[in-house]
Amino acid sequence: MSFESKLTEGKFCIPECDECKKIVWPPSEICSYCFGNVHLKEGDFVGKIIEFSSQKDQFFCIVEFENTIRIMAKISETPEIGKNVKISKCGINDGNYVFQVI
């Protein structure tokens, strides 16, 4: 299963290289460090808010997972830098990945 098919099912996975065990981001089937094959780790990952802003009362933030992966996500409550969050909703809409954290 690819990262995108999992994302379409609402599951956020972390791509990790079979060979060197490094996290590969953005998701790819081939590792950018050693060109090894990549598998997907499933889990209830905890991320940290790095930065945020808002548009018309809709907050958006940069969240970092495993000190490596960063995504831009929606958040409903006022974000705090350094606060731990989890992905509450994700998918693909109109070709764009969408992420919401809580």
Added chain:
Amino acid sequence: MNDMNKVGIVGYGITPFTKDDKKIESILLDSAKELFKNNSQINRDEIDAVLISTNNNSKYLSPVLSEMAGIQPKIAHTIESLCNSGTNSIVSAYSYIASGLADMILITGAERYDSPGQILEWDNSRGEFKHPIFWASIFAKSYKREFSISDEQLSIVSVKNHKQAKENPNALSNKTYTIEDVMNSKKLTDDLRLLDCSRPCTGSASIILASEQKAKQLTDQPVWITGIGQKTISAGFTKNISFSSMESTRLAGKTALKMAGKNIENIDVAEIHDAFSVCEPMALESLGFSNDGKGTSMVKELHETNNFKINPRGGLIGTGHPLGATGIAQTIEITQQLQSNAGNRQTENPQAGLIHNMSAAATSSTVLVLEK
């Protein structure tokens, strides 16, 4: 490095930036025509290469422009690197000449107001926040927090650059604004207002580079490209090491100055890639023009003393941002400054100038040093 041929700028052509709905092929021809009209000493039969800088999806644009302009070059192709396509093309042309593959090259950059280069579809890490206003908002928030800077302090960038653009007949804007105007302009996000943004537009700019021998034959006022630095950190915005400084700019600037044998203190005039207000102080700091967190103080002082040292043509904010033409228009401005041919925008007797042109939230930067 010393074995390479010297490369100079021998002519340029530029047309006003507008919101015109025209075909890319006609837009390209506009500035090429201007260039040849104003430089009748340049023989089109002696042009070895035609390089095109654009994000437009039309194909085979270099052979198309060559045919429309009556040129049969040896080398003909397009260079695309989002917003710094223009300086990337200049670097490619420099390399062809320095290596001896070509003696004289036409570089033409052009874009339509609806360029597909405004959104990097590949960058899915940005989720649904792919429009440039979102990375700019993150930069602004991060910069303001890190250095305790206010929205008012950032807005002076827009006030200054619109004021300077008023002296540029090719600029999209010919209005001046106050800090209050910028602060009261439409709020796009919590950290960005409309007048903090450069605007996409239709525009074209052309330049001719030549070997030392040819340059000396063709012009009494050649301007030499003496420093080149480029660095790409990533393609994706979220891979930026910091959101309050520009790592690719810092590295590209260092490389360019080292090649030119200059310090930043030796640079008398500079074009800075102010895609949004916050980019100007960030770039000034990353290039070493000011200390970290002090970029807005430098901008304020330049504005209050009416010093046009930074972004004399009005920057991207005042002039408009036709992506593929921007880096070439910036280079033309520094050429005009060094030739004392910049009209009301002229800075005092500059000897060396710098161009900073970047792509996709400073994930990639090009810096050029020009000298008389």
